Amino acid sequence: MPSFKVSLLDYGAGNVRSVRNAISACGYEIEDITEASQIAQAKAIVFPGVGSYGSAMKVLKEKGFDQPLRDYLKGRDRPFLGICLGMQTLFESSDEHEEGAEAIPGLGVIPGKVIKFDESKMAVPHIGWNGRILHQDSPILKFVDAEEDVYFVHSYYAPVTDENKEWVLTSTTYSGQRFVSAVQRGSVVATQFHPEKSGKTGLNVLKGFLEAVENGTFDQAKKIDIDPAAHTDLTKRIVVALDVRTNDHGDLVVTKGDQYDVRENHKEGSETGRGGVRNLGKPVALASRYYEEGADEIAFLNITSFREGVIEDMPMLQVLEQASKSIFVPLTVGGGIRSYSDPKSGQTWSALEVAARYFRAGADKVSIGSDAVYASEDLVANGGKCTGESSIEVISHVYGAQAVVISIDPKRVFVSVKESVNKKHVVVELDDGSVGPNGEKFCWYQCTVKGGREARDICAVTVAKAAQDLGAGEIMLNCIDMDGQCNGYDLPLMRAVSGAVSIPVIASSGAGNESHFVQVFKETGVQAALAAGIFHRKVVEIEACKNAMTKSGIEARKSSKRNT
Template sequence: MLTKRIIPCLDVDMGRVVKGVNFVNLQDVGDPVAIAEFYNKEGADEIVFLDITATHEGRATMIDVVRRTAKKVFIPLTVGGGIKTVDDFKDILRAGADKISINSAAIRNPQLIKEAADKFGSQCVVVAVDGKKREDGSGWNVFINGGRIDTELDALEWIRKAEELGAGEILLTSMDADGTKQGYDIEFTDAVCKAVNIPVIASGGCGNLQHFADIFKESGADAALAASLFHFRELTISQVKEFLKSNEIEVRL
């Protein structure tokens, strides 16, 4: 059985880690390099950096942040936000990232998934999906632009297509669960896990130790991502892993 991964997520805005609720009231949490180094020492399996504003001015800063972070951490580093072309992939990978996460750009240009997978390998290509349950309860739609635009694409159909095009992993955020601290969206996550044969990272809604155990026991998720829980020291990565181990869930201690 593959070990389950615990992944802290750092939302980076103009070179600083921030945390807000639904992208508003952003609080400065600190320097991304120092925070990533701390999580590396604490036993995180991977780190995800998301450049949440991805302004043109911020791009150079982000590459610098990636470069400085890559020197300090020895676990896989995934970077996303504002990546639109194969050249963007190349620049961020060259700066030291191990994987690239694409979201809106993949929807607008699905061939980007194929081009990047052909050039750099599927293992580098993470397709991030923000999904929300339809009002009639018939399934989930994909949203882009930080959850502001409903593409009206069916999430499961889109994720299957992403896999066919060469995505190596899905980073799945449930907009219904995000920020609630009521637990991961098990129904949505499990539906996605059953739809594809590539790893799925669950994101959105984690509020306590039990939620980590639940997502692994009740869905096929390969990894669980969290942000504010770790940033504000409500839980440590080692606490999460010890708890999972005691619940007979395989983790790397």
């Protein structure tokens, strides 16, 4: 039985539930820090930071936590684990603050400034699984093998410098840029990556830290000489999507359709000739299976008839709460993330309030669909000027760009002559074998809303660029024409969008076998590929896809083989 409780400093932003669950999975109890006076009495503090640097430091100051934290950390002999933003706040300052405002000072424990990745040289945010280069031999990592990958999601980083090199526990490289991925000095430890989202590897990092607290073994860390040319590679991710809705009996199920039609095609004796909603399993059980099979991320896409009461959609919240207890990879939730009013009560909820409910239930990211198209239309009509009022902007401002995924659902509009299309739309030349029904060699990708039921006069490339300008951190790119067809991803669409934006793109719709994953990673600039039906029906195994990627020279995640 552990001799201490972990003091959790939850300042109120993002998905802290997963950190709680990960600590509990390691066998430790938690007590929340709600008063500044508790900081000095803590046996071990865990500070999970999500959101923006400026807002985090502002909240710490408003709560009176900042100076007690500095005092706690001063001697470096009090156990502390900062996660992601919790690491960045240890530095003196950051470039992540309000435009035009003065920089907000950090806790100042580690010398130096946190700066932004160069968007002209790499996709930003840095999202996904990457490796670590060891600078110290530390008991914190005693249960972790050097080659195991961990999960990152951040736009800002701390460079390795002469001033902070004594702190560096591990470093990581992204597109040639080396940055601090973990620090340790004495009992003060912090990670840029998310151990609570790094599967069994991450749980073993937490286990190493907590056992070092228990046994007092922090002082056993020893410096290692590293090869200056050593580097790590960001892997390509496989994302599994679960379309969740109620069936005809009111049960929440995972379903899958062809081009958004989720009902069985025929049923004897049915008045309509149609069967019920396809039931491919229970959401939490199926998601747990994919976690064990090696999914890099899991997306719950809510397609049930929830739109009249998004914030009261308790079944989906319960799915997230249950899933986050045993699934320690990133969880995305999509469906109805917008501002809305209840026509019965007249009460209004903002998009931020809706998103906050999902984050607190266990989501790491929210996916915005129709509302992103409307916001993009408004941005274009407004001459590219942001108002700060769209759901993308308000959620990104509080939780960070990395927490906002935009789901774009276009369909092809075939044309024979490029010049016949309105110049506001981006026309794409089609690959051989994918021409239109009348031999058309070009198309533009018309965005849809309301689950593909309504087409809008705006193209996918325009929406992607607008969403990036509004503050989105990632794009989930679907093609309705390819959905459920198992003929491969729409490569021209993937190339057009990934080439037009600097944020990561997730390819979706069309995967039918292992080669389709290899093809989309080889031939386009996407960073992740999503599939659903082929995994639900066990047509293809996740491991087989990763093996095919590795054989083709595409980096796939290396995970822990140890039990936690």
